[in-house]
Amino acid sequence: MTPGLEHYLVVSLLLFALGLLGVIIRRNLLVIYMSLEMMLNAANLALVAFSRFNNNLNGQVMVFFIITVAAAEVAVGLALIVALYRQRQSAHVEDLATMKL
C-alpha cells in the first residue's frame, strides 16, 4: 500500500496537536520551545504532502521559507532563554511572574 495524502495529513495533524499539548502542559521553556518547533514542522509536512498531491512546487518553496525563518526565530529565542537563565538560574515558566494584575 502506498501512503496517500490523508496518511500524511493525519501524521501532520498529530504532530501539530502534540506540539500544542506540549506548549500548554510543559513547564520548561526549552521543552515549550521545542514543541513550538514541532508545530512548525507539522505545517512543513502538510505543505510538502499537499505540494506532492497538488502537482505543483509552490508548497515546497514555502517550506524553504519556513525553515529559514524558523532558524532565525530559534537563534533569537534561545538567546533570550539563555539571557533569562543567566539572571534567574532557571528556565521555568513559574519564574516569569513578576508582572501581574
Add this chain to the structure above:
Amino acid sequence: MNDLVLMGLEGAVLVTGLAVLLLDLWITPDQRRLLGFGAIATLGVIFCASFAYLPDGTQYAFGGMYALDEFALYFKRFFLIAGMFVLLLSVGTSHAEEGGQGEYLSLSLFALAGMMFCASAANLALLFVSLELVTVTFYVLVGFQRRRLASLEAAIKYLIIGALSSAFLVYGIALIYGATGTLDFRQLASLPAAVMESRILWLGALFLFVGLGFKMAAVPFQIWAPDVYQGAPPSTTAFLAVGSKAAGFVLLLRVLHQTLPVLETRWLHLLMGVAGLSIAYGVLCAIPQRSLKRLLGYSSIANAGYLLIGVATLSAAGATAALYYLAGYLYTVLAAFIVIAVVLQHTGRDDFDSLAGLHQRSPLLAAGLTFAMVSLAGIPPLAGFFGKFLVLKAALAAGAEHPGFYWLLGIAVVGVVISLYYYFGVVRAVYWGTPGEQPAGPIRVEWPLQVALYLAMVAILWLGVMPNQITNLAELAVKSLGLR
C-alpha cells in the same frame, strides 16, 4: 528593474538599516546621536519619495508576490511616520538604555521594512516572511534591556505566544494551499465557488486569523499585550502599539477584501464577536491598573476592538473609518509614550504616583499626556473623537442590514463611557495628585523629544479639527482595495 523601482521604499529602508548597522562600527559614542538623526532624516526623504509613486490601479512586481496600490502606500506612509517618531524617541532617551544604540536603530528599521512589506504582500509566502520579519525583530527589541528582568520576561512571553501564533499562521497557510493549490492572492481570488466551499480552506483561513489576531492584540489572542507593553522599553512599546497592530490590520483588510472575498460573509459574526469581546475585555481590565504602560496595553486591546468594528462593517465607510482611526491612534499613542519615556527616565517608575505633580515639574509633559488621554477617551475636537465617531457611524449604517451591529454599538458606547473613568484618572494624577516625599525638581525634556511631542500634539489637534485631508486619503486607499 521595474520591480526593484516598485519596491524602492522598502529597499531604501533596508539599506538605511544596514548602513546604520555598519556605520555604528566606525563612529565614536558621541556621534551616535548624529547617526540617529541621519536615519530619521533618511526616513523623512523616503516618506517624501513615497508621493512620487502614483500607482494606476494595482501594480504587481516579482511575479505577483508584491502589490503596490494606494492602500499599500497609505500604510507605508503610516509606518514611516511611526518609524520616524520611534527613532526620535529612542535617540532622545538613548543614554538611559544600555549600549547598542546602533543595533536598536537598525533593528527598528528592519521591523519598519517588515511592516512596509506587509502592506504590499500579495502572496501568502510574502505575508508570512514579512510578518515574521516584524515579529522576530520585535523579540529582540522587547528584550533589549536584557539586564532588566521585566524586559527579559516580557520578551520571553512575547516569544512563546508569538511563536505559537506563527505556528498557527503557517498551518493555516498550509491548509489554504492544500485546498486551493496556490499561494498567490490574485489566483486565490479568482477560484471557482466550488473550491471556496471546502472545509479545509475554511479551517486554514481561521488559523490565518489567529496569526493576524495576535498582531492586532484582539481577544482571545491578547494575552501577551499587557505584560509585554509593561516590560518592554517605551520606544519599543510605542512601535508595537502602532506599527505591529497596523500590520495586522493591513493584512486582515487585504485578505478579507482582495484575497478571499468569500470570507466576508463567513467571518462577519467572527469579526463582530472578536470586536465586542476586545472592547469589553480591554475596558474592564484597564480599570484597576496602576501602571501607565500596562493601562495602555489594555487600552490597545480595546482600541483593536473599535478598529475591528470598522472592518466588520465590510463597507468602504467602515474601512475608511478604521484607516482614519489608526492615523489618530498613531499620534495619540506616540504622544503618550514620549511622556512615559521621560517620566520613566526621571523616576524609574510609570505608576500613577510617579505622575503626581507632573504639571509643576514639566507643564509640557503634563499637557502632552493630557492631550493623549483626552484623545484616547474620545473627547472632541481631538483625533480620537473623530475616529470613534466615524467607526460608530459606519456601524450604525451597517445595522440596517444586520441588527447585530446595534449590540456592538451599545458595547462600544458603554466602553467609551467606562474608559472615561481611567483615562481621566491619569489626568487627575497629573494635575491633582499628591506628590510623595520624592524630591520633585523640574524635569528637563531634551529637544528631540520636545519636537516630537509638539508635533504629535499638533497632529492630534489637526486630525481632529481638519479630518477631511486624511479621510480623503483613506477613501482613496479603500477604493483601490475594491470596496464600494
